Amino acid sequence: MTPKETGTVAYLAEPGRVEFREYPVPDPAPGEVVTTVERANVCGSELHIWRGNHPEVKEGSLGHEALCRVDALGEGVETDYAGEPVEEGDLVAPVYYLTCRRCSACQNGQFHLCENVYEYWSRSPEEPPHFHGTFGTHYVVHRDQYFYKVPDGIDPGIAAGANCALSQVIFGLDSTGVEYGDTVVIQGGGGLGLNAIAYANECGAETILIEGVDGRIERGREFGVDHVIDFREYDSVEARAKRVRALTDGVSADVGVEVAGAPEAFAEGIHLLRDGGRYLEMGNVTPGATTEFDPGLLTRKSIDVTSVVRYDPWYLHRALEFLEAQSDVYPYENLIDAEFDLRDVDDALRQSDAREVTRATLFPN
Ligand SMILES: [Zn+2]
Ligand SMILES: [Zn+2]
Known part of the structure; x- marks a missing residue:
């Protein structure tokens, strides 16, 4: 390896x-892709770690959402994980965790639960190939880490976040x-909630948002939600249960989606659904x-x-296709709603934590 x-x-x-910290940009090992980070978004899980709330992770590389440009392809890498040929200069989106395809979860086909999922997550940058997180000028897509070419025409900030909220929601x-004709009640109008409105809508469902913050209600309407229940x-x-019944001809919702991240929302969910309804728990983590x-x-x-955590890695491909068709x-x-230079990542984290900004994107280069 010759540092360039x-x-x-x-x-x-x-x-x-x-x-x-500064490190030499490595040459890619076999199966790896060395990239330049075009955009990296600040996500709630970074704030969780940055504040010191994570039970185990207290230090390490930061960042998992990113839009990357291919600098160098390791031996054996000729296509992305959908079989599309890749070359230097292409824009790609990486799945932010590993799916080893060898552990017992992967053997059961539950790729999103891979036991080695966080093999590189928060790893110390002292360990080669150094660029393990997306809050950096470069990022190394490791061997076995899925990545996909990003279709033209998707806003870079949006493409950077496709590997998190949207993929998981889909x-x-x-x-x-x-299914077509379902009524879906969505508890919480943050990023996950807005993506849930969009995707449920594309599935042909009617949507109800439960939210109590003006800005979030407004964005829910911009995303085309059919009904809003303001919890104020x-x-x-x-x-709220009575209001859902009134909006559904006395039946209650077919599907509930918990993306408020509050334990009480989960307890409430079953009150909003019809007998035989389905409920998705995703917000409490x-x-x-x-x-x-x-x-x-x-x-x-x-x-x-x-309940789901993360997603099967090929869902990032579906998310990118969804964005290409629906953006x-x-x-x-x-x-x-906020852009920062990588050097100002402290401000980006602080302002996101204080909720002065909703979704910050970093320009590392
Ligand atoms: Zn994220
Ligand atoms: Zn595995």
Whole structure:
């Protein structure tokens, strides 16, 4: 390996403290792709780690959402994971975790639960090939890490986030089985919620958003939600459940999607659904945050609960195709509301944490 140039990595030295480190940009090992990062987005899970809330990860490389440009292809890499030929200069989106295809979860076909999923996540940049996180000038797509060519015409900030919220929402709603004619109630109008509105809509479903923040309600409407239940107005579970019934000819919703990230939202979900309804739990991701729950009602209503974390890696390809077809229909460009130089990543994290900005994108180069 002959170092050609150096690149910068944003490294979390301890919670709340980011340092910049310089490393030689490596030549790709067999199966790897060395890229230049065009855009990297700040996501809620970075904030979780940056604040020191993550139970295990307290330091390491930051960043997982990115749009990358291929600098060099390792031996054996001729196509992306959909078989499209790739060459230097192409724009690609990486799946942000590993699917090893060798562990027991992968053997069961549950690629999203791969036991080696975070093999490179938050790894110290001291370890070659150094560029393990997307908050850096360069990023190495490791061997076995899926990546896809990005179709022309997708806004770069949006393409950078396709590997997170949208891919997971499509995977989750497909796992739950949203069909034409369903009514889908979505609890929470953040990034996951807006993507859920768009995808449920494309599936031919009617959508109801439960939210209580003006800006989020406004964006929900921009994304074409059919009905909004403002929880400042409908301020109890009973009131919201009654409103859902009124909007569905007395039946209640076919499908519920929890993307509020509040334990109580999960407990509420079963009250919003019809007997035999389906429920997708995706927003609560912190073990130990508990709530009161009525399991007897769940049984009586025979509600099917599905929960998903991450997504099967080929869903990123579907997400990119969805964006290519639908980015004119939904105002995805409105989701990114702040741009920062990589050197100002501290400001990007701080302002995102303080909710002064909704979705920040970094320009590393
Ligand atoms: Zn993310
Ligand atoms: Zn695996």
